[in-house]
Amino acid sequence: MRVFVCSLAVALGCILSCHVATAESPESEDGFIKIFDGKTMEGWKLAEENTDAWHVEDGKLVCDGERCHAFYAGPLAPMKDFHFKAEVMTTPGSNAGIYFHTKYQPTGWPKFGYECQVNVSHGDPKKTSSLYAVENVSADDLAAAGIKDNQWYTQEIIVTGRRIQLIVNGKTMVDYTEPENKPAFDKNFERRLDEGTIALQAHDPKSVCYFRNLRVKPL
Template sequence: MNWKFVFVGSLLACLTTSSIVRAETPASKTEADFVSLFDGETMKGWKIAEENPDSWVIEDGSLVCQGDRCHLFYVGDLAPFKNFHFKADVMTTPGSNSGIYFHTSYQPEGWPKQGYECQVNVSHKDPKKTSSLYNVENVADPGVKDNEWYTQEIIVEGRHIVLKVNGKTMVDYTEPENKQPESEQFARRLGEGTFALQAHDPKSKVMIRNLRVKKLAE
């Protein structure tokens, strides 16, 4: 037996195992720092807008929207949010449209005025596709398909917004200092607030699950 080769082989195996451990541990720790926003079974911590409340249901551990316009707002103990890292798993069906608002506030009806919207749209006719910072920095091709789960991330630190799909950065935007409200209808500026999920129209069915967030230092 050539003991030199045995020793080298054992050393390489140890180094490989060590590298795997080092690579996996930070990711596991990072995910463990996130706090769930949805228990998969009830609307606890969430409040449905007064218009068309039947547009939101829970199915198989997911929040599911299908129906006339209605927004679902997070009103749990973790709110409000300023600097944060948000993640959710999303699945669209063909031709559907939805959105994830942040830095917004509860409204009984209408499109949310406060904050920004992260678009949810793979094949709807609206050219602003999934992970667009709606009407601010738009995405034409998010690289995902209908009827398949993808992970949407929203990261806000100070005036900096990053939107990611399956780990790939789609939007990297820094809000100008002293940005004024865009219009009376939509502010589209940072401050602090909560998250809202959008039921857009009766032909749009979207599933959202595994919503979690990590607050970041201010």
């Protein structure tokens, strides 16, 4: 009888453990929709330059080449108000980015929308979760959040109306409200909320970065 009871307790413990793991997995998050299947680049459209900079490896989107942007082109695009989540890992000296409210273009740096910076130890002083060239995160801010190369962190981007929130591992790094009638960023870039898609950036051959568990919740 004791053996039976112990076995039952172990079985129940395993069931509960499995349930908790499932509840915490990205696939189970209420309202979130995966935008990367972990196997192919279906639903993504690469720029026409340096397309070998992107590949899929063991459930991850990997960038490791010359400048090339991967634009989300699935059924959720274009997006206006949304909550985006992804797990990101940088390697030492790497630079990448996550654009939003942007538009497909075959070459060059994206001209539309904003960029959430991906950079832990690259020389650019604008670090991970900066709203690039608008509200920047410093190396000290990033260190205080415990973000390091070769470790996964969770990046969130929330857009509601004119408000942008950039969150790393649950810590808000940027909370920015775009002013009405905001002037253009400069003659080459139109940094303004409107609607658009997500784009991931391959920055240069020395910058190797990984993205996984990409998902979006329309708001």
